[in-house]
Amino acid sequence: xxRSDIAIRAALLDELTAISIxxxxxxxxxxxxxxxxxxxxxxTPVTAADEAAEAVICNALARLEPALPIISEERAERExxxxxxQSYFLxxxxxxxxxxxxxxxxxxxxxxxxxxxxxxxxVIAAPALGLxxxxxxxxxxxxxxxxxxxxxxxxxxRTRARPDRGLxxxxxxxxxxxxxxxxxxxxxxxxxxxxxxxxxxxxLAEGAADLYPRLAPTREWDVAAGHxxxxxxxxxxxxxxxxxxxxxGRELRVPAFLACGDPARLPSAR
Numbered sequence: 001x002x003r004s005d006i007a008i009r010a011a012l013l014d015e016l017t018a019i020s021i022x023x024x025x026x027x028x029x030x031x032x033x034x035x036x037x038x039x040x041x042x043x044t045p046v047t048a049a050d051e052a053a054e055a056v057i058c059n060a061l062a063r064l065e066p067a068l069p070i071i072s073e074e075r076a077e078r079e080x081x082x083x084x085x086q087s088y089f090l091x092x093x094x095x096x097x098x099x100x101x102x103x104x105x106x107x108x109x110x111x112x113x114x115x116x117x118x119x120x121x122x123v124i125a126a127p128a129l130g131l132x133x134x135x136x137x138x139x140x141x142x143x144x145x146x147x148x149x150x151x152x153x154x155x156x157x158r159t160r161a162r163p164d165r166g167l168x169x170x171x172x173x174x175x176x177x178x179x180x181x182x183x184x185x186x187x188x189x190x191x192x193x194x195x196x197x198x199x200x201x202x203x204l205a206e207g208a209a210d211l212y213p214r215l216a217p218t219r220e221w222d223v224a225a226g227h228x229x230x231x232x233x234x235x236x237x238x239x240x241x242x243x244x245x246x247x248x249g250r251e252l253r254v255p256a257f258l259a260c261g262d263p264a265r266l267p268s269a270r
Contacts, residue, residue, distance in 0.1 A: 009121055009136050012065075016111050016123045017134055019060040021146050023053040023093060023109045024127035027100075037101060040077055045097050050074055053093035053109060061089055061111075071252065073221050083248055087115045090224040090247070096197025098174045105129050106173065106196030112224030117246045122228030124198050133157070133202040135232025141205050159234040159261030160207035168193060170200045170209040177216040183269055184213065201226025204261045205233035212259040215240060215269060220252040226259070235261045240269035 030049035037045045054074045061070050071081045072091035089111060094100060096107035105128035112122040123134040125146070132151065135141030142154035169184050173196040184192055193209060203209045205226075224247065227237040237245055237259045245257055260266045 010139070012113070013121055013123065013134055013136055015064055016113075016121070017132060017151065018149075019057055019064075020109045020111055020123045020125040020132065021149060021151065022060065023056045024125045024146070025148065026052040026056045027094060027109070027127050042077075045101060046074060047094075047097060047101065049100065050094040050097060054091070057091050057093055057109070057111060061091075065089070071221065073219065076221075076252070081252060086117070087113070090114055090119075090221045092198070092221040092225070095222060096199075099196035104196060106199055108197045108199060110198050110221065110225040112221075112228050114224060114247045117248050119224045119228035119231065119247065121232075122225030124202055124225050124229060126199060126202075133205060133229050135205070135229040137228055137231045139232065141229050141233035143202075143206055157206040157233055159204060159230070160210070162210050162260075162262035162265040165189060166191065167211065168209040169211045169213070170195055170203055171213065172196070172200070175214075175216065179215040180213050183215055187211075187267060198222065198226040201230050201259060204235055204259055205230045207261065210261050211267065213257075213269065214259075215256045217256065218254050220247050220254055223254055223257065230259055230261075233261075235259065236263040236266070238266070242266070242268070
C-alpha cells in the first residue's frame with residue numbers, strides 16, 4: 001500500500017469525501033421511479049439510483065488510484081470480484097436500497113479502503129440527511145454537513161463508554177433476524193433502536209448508541225466503510241466470539257459481527 005503516511009491518507013480521505021458527495025448528487029438526480037425496481041439474483045432490489053452512484057464512484061476512483069482494484073456491490077453482480085494485491089476499495093454505492101425505495105432517509109453512500117485484510121479509512125454519506133461521516137484508523141473520525149458540492153467544517157466524533165444502565169442497541173430496520181433478536185432480548189434493560197443502512201455504524205461512532213449486533217451473514221461492502229469509521233472513533237467490529245474480522249475472504253462474505261463503541265465492555269454472543 002503506497003499510502004502508508006497519515007498525511008497522504010488524509011489527502012486521500014478528502015478525495016473520497018468529494019467522490020461520496022458527487023455520488024449523493026447522482027442519487028438525488030436519478031429518476032429511478034421511471035425505470036422501476038429490478039430484483040437481483042440474490043433477491044435484493046436495485047434501482048437506477050444505485051447504478052448512477054456506482055458509475056460516479058467507480059469512474060472517479062479509477063482516475064484517482066488506477067492501480068487499486070474497486071469492488072462494488074452492483075459491479076460484483078455483473079462479474080466475479082477479483083482482488084489483486086493487498087489493497088483495494090470496497091464500495092456500496094447505495095446502502096439501504098429498501099429504505100430508499102420506501103421513501104425513508106436511512107440510505108447511504110459507502111466507500112472503504114482495505115489494506116492487508118483490514119479497513120484503514122472510510123467515508124459514509126447520507127444524501128437525504130445532508131450528513132457525512134469519515135475516519136482514518138489511528139487518526140480519528142469526524143462528522144460534517146454537506147449540500148450540493150460544499151461541506152461544513154468537520155467536527156471530531158468519538159464513541160462513548162458503555163453505561164452501567166441504559167444500554168442503547170441499534171439494529172437493522174429491514175434485516176433483523178431471529179438470532180440477533182434473541183441476542184438483544186438477552187441484554188437486560190437494553191433500549192432497541194431500529195435503523196437502516198450503514199447509519200448504524202455512524203451512530204455508534206458519534207456516541208449515540210453502544211452496540212450493533214448482526215448475527216446473520218452480510219457482504220463486506222456493507223461493513224467496510226462503517227468498520228473503518230467506528231474503529232477510528234474508538235470502537236471495534238469483531239466476530240461474535242471476539243475474533244478479528246478479516247476482509248478478502250471467499251465471496252467477500254461476513255458471517256456475523258458485533259460492532260461496539262466500547263470494546264472493553266463488549267457483551268459476548270457465544
